[in-house]
Amino acid sequence: MGQDTADFHWTKHPEATQLVVDALQAACRAAPWLQNFQDNLHRYTGTRLLDWIDRIVVPQPADAVRALGFIPVDVSSDSADSPPLWRHAHAKLPDVISRDSIAADQRSFLAIKVESMVDFLVAHQQDDAEAVLIGQPGSAMRRALVNKPEGWEIWVIERHGGWHWNVVAPPDLTSIAETAESFRLRPRNLGDDDRGFDELEKRVQEAIARVGVARACDEFFAAERAFWQGRNQAGRLQYMRQERFGLGWANHDHHTYRSSRHCFYRLVQVLELLGLQCRERFYAGREAGWGAQVMEQSETGIVVFADVDLAPDEIVRDFAHEPLISRSQLGTVGLWCALHGEAILQAGMHHLECQFDFEAARAQLTELGAGSMNPFTDLPHLRQSFTVGERWPIAESRIAQALEKGWITSEQADKFRKEGAIGSHLEILQRNDGFKGFNPKGISDIILETDPRLQTQETQ
Numbered sequence: 001m002g003q004d005t006a007d008f009h010w011t012k013h014p015e016a017t018q019l020v021v022d023a024l025q026a027a028c029r030a031a032p033w034l035q036n037f038q039d040n041l042h043r044y045t046g047t048r049l050l051d052w053i054d055r056i057v058v059p060q061p062a063d064a065v066r067a068l069g070f071i072p073v074d075v076s077s078d079s080a081d082s083p084p085l086w087r088h089a090h091a092k093l094p095d096v097i098s099r100d101s102i103a104a105d106q107r108s109f110l111a112i113k114v115e116s117m118v119d120f121l122v123a124h125q126q127d128d129a130e131a132v133l134i135g136q137p138g139s140a141m142r143r144a145l146v147n148k149p150e151g152w153e154i155w156v157i158e159r160h161g162g163w164h165w166n167v168v169a170p171p172d173l174t175s176i177a178e179t180a181e182s183f184r185l186r187p188r189n190l191g192d193d194d195r196g197f198d199e200l201e202k203r204v205q206e207a208i209a210r211v212g213v214a215r216a217c218d219e220f221f222a223a224e225r226a227f228w229q230g231r232n233q234a235g236r237l238q239y240m241r242q243e244r245f246g247l248g249w250a251n252h253d254h255h256t257y258r259s260s261r262h263c264f265y266r267l268v269q270v271l272e273l274l275g276l277q278c279r280e281r282f283y284a285g286r287e288a289g290w291g292a293q294v295m296e297q298s299e300t301g302i303v304v305f306a307d308v309d310l311a312p313d314e315i316v317r318d319f320a321h322e323p324l325i326s327r328s329q330l331g332t333v334g335l336w337c338a339l340h341g342e343a344i345l346q347a348g349m350h351h352l353e354c355q356f357d358f359e360a361a362r363a364q365l366t367e368l369g370a371g372s373m374n375p376f377t378d379l380p381h382l383r384q385s386f387t388v389g390e391r392w393p394i395a396e397s398r399i400a401q402a403l404e405k406g407w408i409t410s411e412q413a414d415k416f417r418k419e420g421a422i423g424s425h426l427e428i429l430q431r432n433d434g435f436k437g438f439n440p441k442g443i444s445d446i447i448l449e450t451d452p453r454l455q456t457q458e459t460q
Contacts, residue, residue: 009437010090010280010435010436010437011090011435012381012432012433012434012435013068013069013088013090013091013093013433013434013435014433014434015068016068016069016070016088016091016093016434017091017093017432017433017434019058019060019065019068019096020050020053020056020058020093020094020096021050022058022059023056023057023058023059023096023108023110024049024050024053024056024110026059026108027056027108027110027152027154028049030149030150030151030152031147031149031152031154032149033146033147033149033154034049034147034149034154037049037245040245041245042357042360044241044244044245045238045241045242045244045245045247045361045364046241046356046357046360046361046362046363046364046365046428047242047251047354047355047356047357047361048355048356048357048430049112050094051251051355051356051431052112052113052114052247052250052251053094053110053111053112053113054094054095054111054112054113054157054159055085055094055095055096055097055110055111055157055165056094056095056096056097056108056109056110056111057083057096057097057098057099057102057108057109057110058096058097058098058099059099059108060098060099061098061099061100062084062086062098062100062101064098065086065096065098066086068088069088069089069090069091070086070087070088070089070096071086071087071088071089072084072085072086073085073086073087073095073163082164082165082166083097083101083102083165084097084098084101085097085163085165086098087163088434090434090436091434091435091436092253092431092434092435092436093434095163097109107148107151107152107153108151108152108153109152109153109154109155110152110153110154110155111143111155111156111157112154112155112156112157113157113158113159113250114156114157114158114246114247114248114250115158115222115247115248115249115250116158116246116248117133117142117143117144117156117157117158118246119243119246119247119248120146120156120158120245120246120247121144121146121156121246122246123243123244123245123246124146124245124246126144126146132144132145134166134167135158135167136167136170136171137171137173138171138172138173138176139160139167139170139171140159140160140161140162140164140168140169140171140214140215141157141158141159141160141162141164141165141166141167141168142157142158143155143156143157143158143165144156159300160214160215160218160219160300161212161213161214161215161217161218161299161300162214162299163299172210172211175210175211176211176215176219178210179207179210179211179215179216179219180219180222180223182203182206182207183203183207183219183220183222183223183224184223184226184227186199186200186203187199188341188345188346188348189341189345189346193260193262193263193342193345194266196342196345196346197263197266197267197270197345200270200344200345201269201270201273204216204220204270204273204274205273207219207220208273213273213274213275213299214275214297214299214300216274217274217275217276217297217299217300217302218300218302220274221255221300221302224255224344224348224349225249225252225255225349225352227348227349228348228349228351228352228424229352231348231390231392231423231424232352232390232424232425232426233370233390234365234370234387234388234390234425234426235352235424235426237365237368237369237370238354238361238365238370238426241364249352249354251354251355251356252302252352252353252354253303253353253354253355253429253431254294254303254304254305254353255302255303255304255305255349255352255353256304256305256306256307256343256349256350256351256352256353256427257304257305257306257307257343257344257349257350258307258308258333258336258337258342258343258347258350259306259307259308259333259337259342259343259344260308260309260326260334260337260338260342261308261309261324261325261326261327261334262323262324262326263337263342264306264308264319264320264324265320265321265322265323265324267306267342267344268293268295268306268320268321270344271295271304271306272295274297274302275297275298275299275300276295276296276297276302276304277295277296277297277298278293278294278295278320279293279294279295279296279303280294280437281293281294281315281319281320282294282438283310283315289309289310289331289332290307290308290309290310290331290332290333291307291308291309291310291314291315291319292305292306292307292308293306293308293319293320294306294438305353305438306320307333307350308324308333308334309327309330309331309332309333309334310324311327328405328406329406329407330407332452335402335407335408335452335453336350336421336423336452338398338401338402338407339394339398339399339402339416339421339452340392340394340398340421340423341398347423347424348423348424349424350423350424350425351386351424351425351426351427352426352427353384353426353427353428353429354426354427354428354429355429355430355431356428356429356430357430358375358383358385358428358429358430361428362385362428365387365428370387370388370426371387371388372385372386372387372388372428373385373386373387373388373389373425376439377438377439379439380432380433381431381432381433381435382429382430382431382432382435382437382438382439383429383430384427384428384429384439385427385428386425386426386427386428387425387426387427387428388425389422389423389424389425390422390423390424390425391419391420391421391422391423392420392421392422392423392424393420394416394417394420394421396417399413399416399417400413408453412452412453416452421452422452
């Protein structure tokens with residue numbers, strides 16, 4: 001995991017990536033079913049099989065795995081026969097198991113991550129998988145063996161917090177259902193943002209008491225993705241494409257929230273309750289006018305990018321935890337919140353970013369009517385682009401307040417009344433060489449480009 005510093009930089013890890021790629025290619029050569037699945041993923045979803053792998057056995061011994069930057073994962077709550085799991089300390093890669101940690105006569109294996117194992121089995125008509133289905137409905141982990149070619153086992157795995165391979169405890173289905181329902185039905189607009197955060201914190205604390213931090217986090221972000229998807233057509237389209245194969249949003253990379261300065265520390269408090277820890281901070285320069293705190297929950301793999309208007313001198317302070325004083329002028333992030341509401345309350349996420357084959361996903365979605373903006377990052381190790389923004393109507397009360405406070409002009413107010421303003425996107429991302437970070441310059445450019453004051457129907 002990264003560090004909570006402004007100057008921390010992620011690096012590329014091509015050797016570690018190649019280790020995983022080689023193992024995956026060996027599995028595809030041994031398993032025609034897996035090769036066909038990989039081809040269909042690319043053709044019909046614009047995604048890469050590599051980005052759907054949860055864990056995979058690699059032929060190298062443990063010492064070689066460690067030398068490439070992988071570190072042991074604590075799976076002490078798993079049973080003694082679980083093979084040691086390794087996770088890369090500074091790369092976005094699947095977990096690996098060294099070949100020398102499993103029996104000589106045991107097959108190598110890999111697991112494909114999905115949101116719902118049942119959806120996957122139905123989509124692929126894997127009726128016989130019931131014989132090797134592990135885990136009860138609602139469990140924190142369920143897996144099923146779906147293909148068994150020579151020398152390999154291909155599994156599908158559904159996880160809701162934790163990185164376990166074996167069943168830990170039977171689920172409390174009532175508590176899980178109550179938690180999911182509480183998050184889906186929470187009131188997002190109570191007329192006062194502080195009241196909204198009070199209610200949100202109360203529901204998060206109740207969820208943790210019922211199901212624990214990891215499961216509460218998993219259920220919370222499932223509800224957040226559903227709310228965002230209901231307000232984003234590109235998201236609904238891509239979700240249907242991925243659900244064709246029973247995958248859901250298991251390829252999510254990060255969830256992006258925009259916050260007003262007044263509410264930013266409260267947003268961070270809620271995320272920390274859910275087990276997210278501060279990773280690197282972002283500040284793209286004096287002219288950018290914004291900053292961000294990246295946060296990660298290690299048990300669930302949830303990453304959040306939290307944006308806020310920020311002054312140059314504020315990067316040296318702990319802006320994630322110290323309240324920020326409201327300002328008379330708003331930047332892109334602040335105005336978005338003024339027009340739409342807090343992302344974690346009224347508006348929903350600004351965007352969900354998932355991992356794709358960059359060119360394939362953009363071309364396929366454009367052909368289906370969901371075009372993309374120009375890439376804001378186009379590097380060998382990182383490529384990023386927004387889909388054309390979803391334009392939302394703006395409440396007259398919000399337009400009037402923005403006009404009264406001088407945040408917008410009369411001309412801009414009239415435009416918002418007629419056209420609304422862009423609220424959300426799906427972000428198409430491709431990571432190479434295990435690069436886990438972001439591109440501050442590219443993000444700063446897209447922040448400016450998505451300023452509501454600069455948008456028209458033609459510039460989305």
